[in-house]
Amino acid sequence: MSIAAQIAHDMSLAEHPFVARLSRFMKLSPADLSSLELIVESERLVKKRKDLIVVGYEYRDLCFVKDGYAIRYKLLRSGKRQILNVILPGDIIGFPVSFFDRSIYSVVAVSDLTYTICPLDSYARLCHEQPQFGLALSWLAAHEAAIYAEHIVDLGRRTPIERLAHFLLEIHARLLAVGRAEKTSFDLPFSQEVIADVLGLSVPHLNRMMQQLRVEQLITSRSRLVEFTNMASLQTLAHYQPLDLAPIPMLVKRA
Amino acid sequence: MSIAAQIAHDMSLAEHPFVARLSRFMKLSPADLSSLELIVESERLVKKRKDLIVVGYEYRDLCFVKDGYAIRYKLLRSGKRQILNVILPGDIIGFPVSFFDRSIYSVVAVSDLTYTICPLDSYARLCHEQPQFGLALSWLAAHEAAIYAEHIVDLGRRTPIERLAHFLLEIHARLLAVGRAEKTSFDLPFSQEVIADVLGLSVPHLNRMMQQLRVEQLITSRSRLVEFTNMASLQTLAHYQPLDLAPIPMLVKRA
DNA sequence: TCCACTTATTGATCTGAATTAATAAAAAAC
DNA sequence: GTTTTTTATTAATTCAGATCAATAAGTGGA
DSSP: OOHHHHHHHHHHHHTOHHHHHHHTTSOOOHHHHHHHHHHOOOEEEEOTTOEEEOTTSOOOBOOEEEEOOEEEEEEOTTSOEEEEEEEOTTOBTTTTGGGBSSOSSEEEESSOEEEEOOBHHHHHHHHHHSTHHHHHHHHHHHHHHHHHHHHHHHHHHSOHHHHHHHHHHHHHHHHHHTTOSOSSEEEOOSOHHHHHHHHTOOHHHHHHHHHHHHHTTSEEEETTEEEESOHHHHHHHHTOOOOOBOOOSOOOOOO | OOHHHHHHHHHHHHTOHHHHHHTTTSOOOHHHHHHHHHHOOOEEEEOTTOEEEOTTSOOOBOOEEEEOOEEEEEEOTTSOEEEEEEEOTTOBTTTTGGGBSSOSSEEEESSOEEEEOOBHHHHHHHHHHSTHHHHHHHHHHHHHHHHHHHHHHHHHHSOHHHHHHHHHHHHHHHHHHTTOSOSSEEEOOSOHHHHHHHHTOOHHHHHHHHHHHHHTTSEEEETTEEEESOHHHHHHHHTOOOOOBOOOSOOOOOO
8 A cells, every 4th residue: 555545544544433433432542543554454335235244144344334324134034124223334334243153134235335344353353452442342332232222122112103203313313423413403314114124113104103203393304304303302202311331441551 | 268268269150151151152261260250259149129220320340140030121101111131140230231321221130149240440451451351242242232133123023922932042042051941941030021021012912922832832831941842843933043153263362 | 308216105904912900820928 | 828929811992003005206327
């Protein structure tokens, strides 16, 4: 890589949304960034609707999403699809599948998407040199688990309109954390079919719930731009509670 | 601690179900066990129905369950309860709540329970000395996330009887991994009320599904002893897929 | 600019599972 | 061993949300 390209690469990593996420619970020195720099490989672009991970196949990379959107999902015999989580910029495509023998679900891009490849082996090697990255991964995993936990509450015990309200607030918060949303509005990058499969609803019913949120003046939306007109009420409706990660303790570097 | 007590303690850690879980994806040397030994604190016993974690409060320990059962749950305004996951021997009570400012859900014991206390700070310190433990935590977190993902599929798109079948198979596999189940049978340590709150069903409906599994000769059960009489059919019904963690790569010790 | 395809919206019907309520059985407490 | 509490079982009613079906509006590609 030429020096100019290297610099461009460095700069892009510093403003990589994955780094933005890490920064929320750990301090990243320039040296840390360089360490990360050394283990990531090429950047890749995939087109909308392209599969990133296929269920049943081995997968051993922690790809960091730079831009674009994807979904983790599972298909059932009946042809029904359940989406486990949506993948936003800054998320790790290969978590948690890279930790298993074979992928337990599929991932498909729902928009054009760019990501940085980081082999799990390289990351593990980095952890042995810089142990804080091992902890960082646990932190991200805890965040992911907490998001999943909220989805379980959504699907198990929340009403359809509560689920939708919660989904909108969650996506907004996650986009905000990586600078992809405004204070009270954002561009929803998912079709109603996708949202229905996240929330375990039928598309017609989801559509009605969307309308009800508008009727009750909790949101306005034209096309896919969503604006919260009454955030407090929406949060109450959704039982929404922000997920604030604590900082990693004991980040003292060893000599 | 007296030397005799220390030895007893050491021995108990080696056969601690948490160690059994770690051993499934990493090799633990006697030195590793000693390192763990140094950071765990006292053992504690709580009685059935006693709260272990209360939503909204700070919590900073990774307690490893030695014996007994508990549940992570959230209560909604309506008084409904959703159980996020059941906690079995070998599980970490403080995951993922210890990584957040304040606990995002509650944990209550559903039987008498013993656990080993391990402060998160101490564990983090250990990770800086022995980086493989940071990775180990990520591995456990990935496992937890995968279990949650299956629950999302259960709640979103599986029928009640499929959910129940899946639940029984999952619990059996998890108990088997820590030596708490037989090959095709196990003692179900949860009431129907608990299972209903895991699966997002009402108690009467869960009860009917339980009967249907018996009628269809997939299980037999008297009291709480469950026996799988047709494991293959049950797995098919449940869309069950075992979760096999890959080993941690690059476990070379640094000098 | 048009065509093909995807996505959003609306309406009518019907079923699965919640709800409520009551009882039976089992376990725990005393 | 008896009482109290918890847990399991059964039945009748109700309704939320799926399903099916059709149309409208958008979007992207050639």
